[in-house]
Amino acid sequence: MIELRAFTETDVSLILDWITTEEDMLLWSGTTFRWPLDAAQLAAMATEPDRRSWTAIDPRTGAAVGHVSLLVDPRHRTGRLGRIVTAPSARGQGLGARLVDAALGVAFDELRLHRVGLGVYSHNTTALRLYERSGFVREGVLRDVTSVNGSWWSSVEMGMLEHERPQRTPPGIPPGIAPAAH
Template identity: 50%
Template structure:
């Protein structure tokens, strides 16, 4: 009989990244983005409303685009993120999973992939100034504002401004 106390098993990571598969993952993205304003918040002016499978398939096939779906330990899609060149974007957590710290986990995983696997020297992103929770999270992770772009998008008659932010890879 083993009398050595057993060590507590580590809890499974709350998220992992796998490649975005439009055929499997597009329905979740469409379910999470229910208005034109949500679409613009997620992707800027790159897509047209309503979001559809053809747009998502073309997006996933863009040259130099790395797209990932964040999945729970049981394989449920809970988020999305992408990198194209040195541009991080299309960050989204499923509405039902928000407020649990998964955005930080998603970003941490993607930043690690960008710097460690893709070897990028830095990451840039754009975020609308009214998306204060996202701005706070990016700042917490070390992103710094490089530029403020005033009134770059009009949504439902309201002008939106954006921040351009950058995170430099740690010295190796």
């Protein structure tokens, strides 16, 4: 089980500990930030007005184990899922799926969004499988969008409409997730 709490400036050091290379940063956030990642860039993230960001906490230990965010356009009832990362010590334990499910719970159940989209680099096959298992549909490929150390990375755009979300019981609170705080 995990609990989500609002991301604050005090969580900046966690992200800096978890994102240690330019490639990690790009996989996490696309081209939003510049390398080297620093506290000022991450502190600004905590104050973005249309973004909800959370830190995942292991309630057994109180340790921060992940981060997820949702950029919301309430006028059009859409959102963009992103900036998902887990602590190195928590990887391989299904935490990514729980973070995605929790964010989708907020998006569809609380905010009543119609659509949630995301972008993921095509070579990040672990993330692609996770998003497909979570119910996202591949919508297209943006070819050669980011140049990294002389190689081009392509991005897969994925989306989910409100009626396509896999059913959860109870709605919005997948097993093992505490309700999101914001």
